[in-house]
Amino acid sequence: MAFVTPSSALDKYDVIVVGSGAAGGQAAYTLTMAGARVLMLEAGRNYDPQAETPMFQTNDQAPLRGAGTPDKPFGFYDATVGGGWSVPGEPYTNASDESERQFQWWRSRMLGGRTNHWARHSLRNGPYDFKPRSRDGLGFDWPISYEDVAPYYDKVEMLIGVYGNNNGLENTPDSPEGCLLPPPKARIGELLAKQRGRSLGIPVIPIHRAVLSAPLDHERIPAKLHPGNLKAQRILAGDMRNRAACFWATSCGRGCAIRANYQSTTVHIPPAMATGNLDVLVDAMVREVTVDSSGKATGVTYIDKVRKQEHHASARVIVLAASACETARLLLNSKSNHFPNGLANSSGLVGKYIMDTVGAGWGGQIPLLENLPSYNEDGAGGLHVYAPWWLYKQQLAGKLGFARGYHVEFGTGKGMPGANAPYVSDAGGRTVFGAKMKEEARRYYGSHIWFSGRGEMIPNEDSYCEIDPKVVDTWGIPVLRFNWKWSDHETRQAAHMQRTFADWITAMGGTNAKQPDASGKKAISQGGYVIHEVGGTIMGSAPGSSVTNRWSQTWDVPNVFVADGAVFASNADKNPTLTIMALAWRAADRILEEMSRGNL
Amino acid sequence: MLAASAGVALARGMGQIDLRVPGSAPSARDGYGTDPDIIRTHAPGDFWPLTLTRAERRAVSALCDVIIPADDRSPSASALHVPDFIDEWISAPYAGHGADRTLVNAGLAWLDAESRRRYGSAFARATDAQRLELCEAMAPEAPPKSELELPSKFFRRVRNLTMVGFFTTPAGMKDLGYVGNVPLARFEGPPADLIARLGLADEVAW
Incomplete structure (x- = not known):
């Protein structure tokens, strides 16, 4: 298994993962290391950090001395491919003309998504951050606590490599x-x-950052992360040996050809591929999650962007990891007789409570x-x-x-x-x-x-995304319309x-x-500017007031999980990516357990 | 995710002068697109045609060298091909660059007219002393007299562009004292004498 095309993909997988960034990469890693057969769908092109990262290029070798442009807003050498504040052919809209009521949405269209360029700040949420309402009466408590997530923070830190200390x-x-x-x-x-x-x-x-200040301990960590799974241990040990420690040059925003920092494309996807259990389909834009007559998800419909054809892929479980707002968009666009208001939206809360930093x-x-x-x-x-x-x-x-x-x-x-x-x-x-x-x-x-x-931003009723009733993207898919208020x-x-x-x-x-x-x-910066958008399918303790349960599993459709930041019930000041990965690992563990019990 | 560090990265080692083009405008039709080859070396003119006339190019070269003359640490701006960068900048098809093009074209026209009025020759043919005098005229105390508003704005903009073009070259980076962008076996942190000089010895341990 490896990179596949619509015609070479299998008829059915155990799990489809929509998205290949922090959430999709982590979910696919955990699932495939445990033996599940996974199809990963990525809306952007394939991307090879080892061949495509400008490691020592100086700004005089770039157009405009590397300055940001509308095509490359963070500069010529930023790793982002196919996007930025605007993705050609894939617009979004804002309900208000006032800039303070608008949301800016950063996207990329590449394997690994935004993990290729992010700042690598990897801070844990603390105990208060999972129970903010209990502390000050505002926003929402999560249905889980720090103790539930802590073991997964440990695992993610050991897997990806994070420098820092304890204070x-x-x-x-x-x-x-x-x-x-x-x-x-x-x-x-x-x-x-x-x-x-x-x-x-x-x-x-x-600070804690996902950069190898020293080589990873490939003799100790694999057995800690995959006890009893010798194949996974062997694959991970081999992969860790192939990641070099930082050589203290080149800004991480360019990506890293020596794999010294965390990117999904350098840390999650290579070992997942090595299991033989992962198929990756790039240039595949998912339009909707499909359901059968009983309301159970059957797979996804996607557009092969290169050949401009629509296809369907089938699986027992669907994991949405498309990024918070894209995941909400996908659910809202998945309308059926069973789910006329969009999938997993009986609460009416899909798209609600979008938060940035x-x-x-x-x-x-x-x-x-x-x-x-x-x-x-x-x-x-x-x-x-x-x-x-x-x-x-x-x-x-x-x-x-x-x-x-x-x-x-x-x-x-x-x-x-x-x-x-x-x-x-x-x-x-x-x-x-x-x-x-x-x-x-x-x-x-x-x-x-x-x-x-x-x-930290507190979730509010005025900050949400919805489907724009008039605008569709170049693939004919209805786009998001944002509403925002600090x-x-x-x-x-x-x-x-x-x-x-x-x-x-x-x-x-x-x-x-x-x-x-x-x-x-x-x-205050404009909504979306910090690119920490989370929420949109928040997790909670009851179906009427949340979209997913404590396992990131949608209340309405048990074989649909949300692995990305959409499940965040609050957005602590801590940068969200480490928590996204920890929750994605936890959700994947739950999927494996439920599959083995025959519940999925 | 990156925005957190982007402000920091942009601020590191730099001042308040910001040449960034606002990022939220739609893609320029004839720009390099959202997926350019970022590995190979690009030269001005590779992505879009340069637009300065020969006469304008001569004036820009002369102006750049008043702004950054050679000294014992580095060559002049024109010796490092800074005029090519300025031409690339004002010729770029992106929002924001068009305003710079208008400003630079108007500024160059003013400069030649003023040079001819004062000395009877175009700026590029004026003597070193005459060029210096004209540049001094374009750098008045704020606020400038109304007839100097355009030349002042033009001169500040070309000065900034010249600095960017110059200090991003290997010779310019060396002049400034940037010594990074080389692989190291270890990151040693600041030298001990520097830490001592700033009284920070007690801060090193965590």
């Missing part, structure tokens, strides 16, 4: 011994931020960092440290004016020059040029810090972010060129 901080879980790889040393600007953050009460600790940024120039001697601080191609949320007690006591927290990501240092010109003073508005400009560029290079707040909890949080960052700049000896936005309404 014993509130609601910032430690990982058991043997899960994490050593954190890289902090850069000079990160050390200064750590020192000066202390005066504001802000802790700075190593609250984002606000602030930067400044730090005189202490001027004119420093250069050293190579590329590091792990992303962040080494961050500040976890530190005001839980003040927040619970109602002193902050917003109910949920944020963490702080920040970047400093002498990164590879790109399409942003180095800073010069232009004092008095006079454009600096000539020898003076050269001197200033050298002096100020690497003396800036940029803070990004990443905060509540005061989010805008006040964004204001708090900017105020804090401005104070942090001051504490580092810098000056703020302008005042932070006190309302937060200008500071």
Whole structure:
């Protein structure tokens, strides 16, 4: 088994997985390692990170010095294929003309999906994050707790490789011994931020990122992840040996040809393929989930984008892992006599409670960092440290004016020059040029810090997606229409972010060129901008108030599972991908159990 | 997922000058598309035709070299082919680049007219001292007098583009002090003397 075409695919599989990113990759990995026969459908093209990653290319080798364009919004070397804020031929719409009521939807069309370019921040949700309503009365509790998910966090960390350490901080879980790889040393600007953050009460600790700071222990981990399954152990050990540790060059957003960071295409799919149990069909856009006369799912209808033909694939179980909104779209478009409002939508909640992460940024120039001697601080191609949320007690006591927290990501240092010109003073508005400009560029290079707040959004009734009644994509599939609204909890949080960052700049000896936005309404990023969208088929404890149960299994159609972020009942400030993978593994385990019991 | 790091990546080692084109506009018809070959080296003109006239190219070259002259650490901007990049930039079919094209065309027309008015020759044929004088005129204190609004804006934009074009070349990166993009066996972190100099020795341990 391997890459197949509509004509070479099997007549029937145990499981169809729609999507090949973090959720689809993890689900397919877990299922195939246990012996299930899986067909994975990916709406984009095949993608080979080992051949297609620009590992050392410099920006002068790219058009426009690598600058972002509408075709490649995050820059020429960003790994994203076939998408970004817009996918040709596959539009989406917004119900409102006002930008603050709109949602931006980042998609890719490639094997591995957005895992090829993501930041690799891999933070665990904490105990509070699964029971937010119990804590402050807002949003929804999950039907599961941290203890339910913790074993899966352990497994995912060991499988994909995550660097970081344990600090014993509130609601910032430690990982058991043997899960994490050593954190890289902090850069000079990160050390200064750590020192000066202390005066504001802000802790700075190593971040957790899915990058191999050291080789994975291929002798120990496979037996821990697949006890009693010698074939899986052998395959995983062999695959881990073929992943190199980071060589401390090349931004992770480009992907990684040496497989030192996590991408579905470098970590999940290769061992799943090696089992012989995985078939992958690329360029296959799923239109709907089909059901039989009893209301049980039978398979999916998909469009072969290359040959422009429609086909059907059959399986005992369907796993939706298309990304939160795409999964909601697929369910809403799967209408039948049994399910006139879309599949698994008896609650009317499919598409509801879409959440993103609250984002606000602030930067400044730090005189202490001027004119420093250069050293190579590329590091792990992303962040080494961050500040976890530190005001839980003040927040619970109602002193902050917003109910949920944020963490702080920040970047400093002498990164590879790109399409942003180095800073010069232009004092008095006079454009600096000539020898003076050269001197200033050298002096100020690497003396800036940029803070990004990443905060929790509380689900609300005004943020949802639905099927646009008029617009279809190039394949004739009805598209999503978004509705969006930040509540005061989010805008006040964004204001708090900017105020804090401005104070942090001051504490580092810098000056703020302008005042932070006190309302937060200008500071807050547009919905979708942080690309952490989750929700849309939230999990819960009862069919009337949720779409899936505690196993990510839809209440209405027991052989349809949702493996991606759509099941999130809240969106903690922690970046969602690690939790997506943990829940996908857990859902796959449940599918295997239920199949072996004859329930599926 | 990436946006979290994108702001950081864009901010690292850079200032407030932002040449990014807003990302939410629809794809340009004649751009490089959403799936270009990102492995091979691309040169200006590969994806879309360059549009500066010969005379404009001469003026841009002369202007770039006033903005970044050679010194003992690096060559001049034109020696590193920065005018090719500026031509590529203003000729790009994407939203935002058209405004730069309009600004640069108008700015170059002003520059030649002003040079002829003052010195009787096009900017590219003016003496070094005359070129410098014209650039000083385009870099007034803010806010500029109304007749200098266009030249000031034009000059700032070309200065920024020249910096981007220059400091992204290997010689420019070396000049600036970027020493990364090489594989390392270990990441050692900052040198001990640098940590000591900033008083950060107590921060290294976790």
